[in-house]
Amino acid sequence: MNKAIIIGGGLAGTEAALQLAKRQINVDLYEMRPEKTTGAHSTGDLGELVCSNSLGSNDVNSASGLLKEELRRLGSFLIEFADETAVPAGSALAADRTLFAEKVTSAINDNPYINLIKKEITHIPTDTPVIVASGPLTSELLTQEIIKFTGTDNFYFFDAIAPIVEKDSINFEKAFWANRYNKGETSYINCPMDKEEYEIFYEKLINSPVIELKDFEKNAKFFESCLPVEVLGKRGKDTLRYGPLKPVGLIDERTNKQNYAVVQLRQDNKAATLYNLVGFQTNLKWSAQKELIKCIPGLENAEIVRYGVMHRNTFIHSPSILTPGLQTHKRNDLFFAGQITGVEGYTESIATGLLAGINASRLIEKKEILILEPVSMLGALCSYIAHPEHKKFQPVNSNWGIIEPLEIKLKGRKNKDEKKKLCSERALSYINLLRGS
Numbered sequence: 473m474n475k476a477i478i479i480g481g482g483l484a485g486t487e488a489a490l491q492l493a494k495r496q497i498n499v500d501l502y503e504m505r506p507e508k509t510t511g512a513h514s515t516g517d518l519g520e521l522v523c524s525n526s527l528g529s530n531d532v533n534s535a536s537g538l539l540k541e542e543l544r545r546l547g548s549f550l551i552e553f554a555d556e557t558a559v560p561a562g563s564a565l566a567a568d569r570t571l572f573a574e575k576v577t578s579a580i581n582d583n584p585y586i587n588l589i590k591k592e593i594t595h596i597p598t599d600t601p602v603i604v605a606s607g608p609l610t611s612e613l614l615t616q617e618i619i620k621f622t623g624t625d626n627f628y629f630f631d632a633i634a635p636i637v638e639k640d641s642i643n644f645e646k647a648f649w650a651n652r653y654n655k656g657e658t659s660y661i662n663c664p665m666d667k668e669e670y671e672i673f674y675e676k677l678i679n680s681p682v683i684e685l686k687d688f689e690k691n692a693k694f695f696e697s698c699l700p701v702e703v704l705g706k707r708g709k710d711t712l713r714y715g716p717l718k719p720v721g722l723i724d725e726r727t728n729k730q731n732y733a734v735v736q737l738r739q740d741n742k743a744a745t746l747y748n749l750v751g752f753q754t755n756l757k758w759s760a761q762k763e764l765i766k767c768i769p770g771l772e773n774a775e776i777v778r779y780g781v782m783h784r785n786t787f788i789h790s791p792s793i794l795t796p797g798l799q800t801h802k803r804n805d806l807f808f809a810g811q812i813t814g815v816e817g818y819t820e821s822i823a824t825g826l827l828a829g830i831n832a833s834r835l836i837e838k839k840e841i842l843i844l845e846p847v848s849m850l851g852a853l854c855s856y857i858a859h860p861e862h863k864k865f866q867p868v869n870s871n872w873g874i875i876e877p878l879e880i881k882l883k884g885r886k887n888k889d890e891k892k893k894l895c896s897e898r899a900l901s902y903i904n905l906l907r908g909s
């Protein structure tokens with residue numbers, strides 16, 4: 473049957489619907505708003521930007537800017553609408569949110585291949601190819617259905633994320649490699665603090681501003697083992713030294729001493745270019761996180777590729793559920809797209825919507841599913857979320873740490889910009905080859 477069903481008329485769902493329609497495939501697009509709302513959306517429009525109106529950098533030599541340029545070249549409708557409704561925002565692409573949502577809504581309403589059905593879907597249809605794009609605030613009944621499909625252990629309700637930094641930006645004159653009690657192959661980076669450094673860090677931590685929770689998140693219960701560092705810090709000056717910052721069993725071979733406190737960093741990606749701060753989930757404002765991380769010895773110049781966040785965010789454990797083509801392993805005509813796959817951000821959601829739409833149409837047309845190489849930012853995102861070795865999976869946005877490293881080695885901070893430029897050129901040449909897929 474030449475038809476697909478899409479659940480969710482947000483960023484990913486509408487992009488996917490327009491991609492299918494462009495390939496002359498009929499779509500039933502289900503959107504529950506305005507009858508039933510998510511708590512974060514405030515209109516009944518399709519493609520509503522729930523918070524900021526910025527889609528991130530437009531600079532093609534930045535990770536987010538590269539992803540946008542790839543999307544433009546692959547024919548993304550929503551990036552085109554954002555370009556058409558752009559407002560001045562320096563090097564970022566920011567849209568007039570009302571005009572943007574109006575454009576998305578009319579493109580869907582006016583498209584003869586798309587049948588928009590304003591209704592909550594409470595089960596995953598089984599007799600037609602489906603794209604689930606119901607977002608981070610998927611309705612309760614559908615959530616239960618998705619859990620039935622994925623299993624409880626493969627579904628998450630909240631983000632409790634620690635910041636991630638680039639390894640190349642860590643100062644190893646201060647940081648040292650060691651595992652607690654020397655157990656296993658050495659894999660942790662440790663940032664040591666003496667008493668004075670800890671006290672400075674502690675004062676900054678407990679006095680830093682936090683991001684206000686939204687009403688629908690206020691009843692959210694965070695697991696005791698996932699409490700934000702600022703909450704633990706407020707329980708007492710030494711709580712962190714007996715918790716995530718405990719120094720016991722961590723000996724710096726250079727001094728043969730145990731420190732007063734230690735911030736540990738754990739490898740975050742296979743290429744070992746990214747490290748996350750262990751047990752450091754936080755809800756501090758991003759500017760405050762930046763300041764706090766800077767005062768950790770060894771992280772003075774840390775490049776933060778993602779900040780800690782704590783908010784309601786339903787997402788699946790994509791590494792065990794999805795292929796890099798966004799198809800589920802269990803059922804090849806069921807795709808997931810958008811934030812529910814564990815990508816984070818407006819542009820990333822649009823990007824996975826585009827790929828899911830293209831691949832659902834390829835499935836219907838009996839063509840090979842498109843798996844993008846990780847030399848492109850979109851390919852890197854999809855291969856990151858679908859990588860079966862991610863045990864502790866946390867959502868990710870576009871960043872240079874996930875893209876396939878260049879074959880040539882360019883060392884040093886000065887060459888960093890050159891590296892990004894070369895990666896960007898390589899990605900766009902690859903994407904140019906795919907145009908018309």
Ligand SMILES: Cc1cc2nc3c(=O)[nH]c(=O)nc-3n(C[C@H](O)[C@H](O)[C@H](O)COP(=O)(O)OP(=O)(O)OC[C@H]3O[C@@H](n4cnc5c(N)ncnc54)[C@H](O)[C@@H]3O)c2cc1C
Binds near residue numbers: 485607610816819821
């Ligand atoms: C509060 C909040 C603020 C955010 N702020 C930003 C930000 O500033 N910048 C940024 O880049 N990213 C932000 N994000 C992250 C993310 O980029 C956005 O959530 C983005 O909208 C995700 O796109 P999506 O298509 O996956 O989901 P959505 O855009 O949320 O679309 C999903 C759609 O599915 C519908 N739906 C849900 N369940 C059903 C059902 N059972 N039946 C039918 N329809 C259903 C919903 O009503 C919704 O319209 C934020 C997320 C949240 C939760």
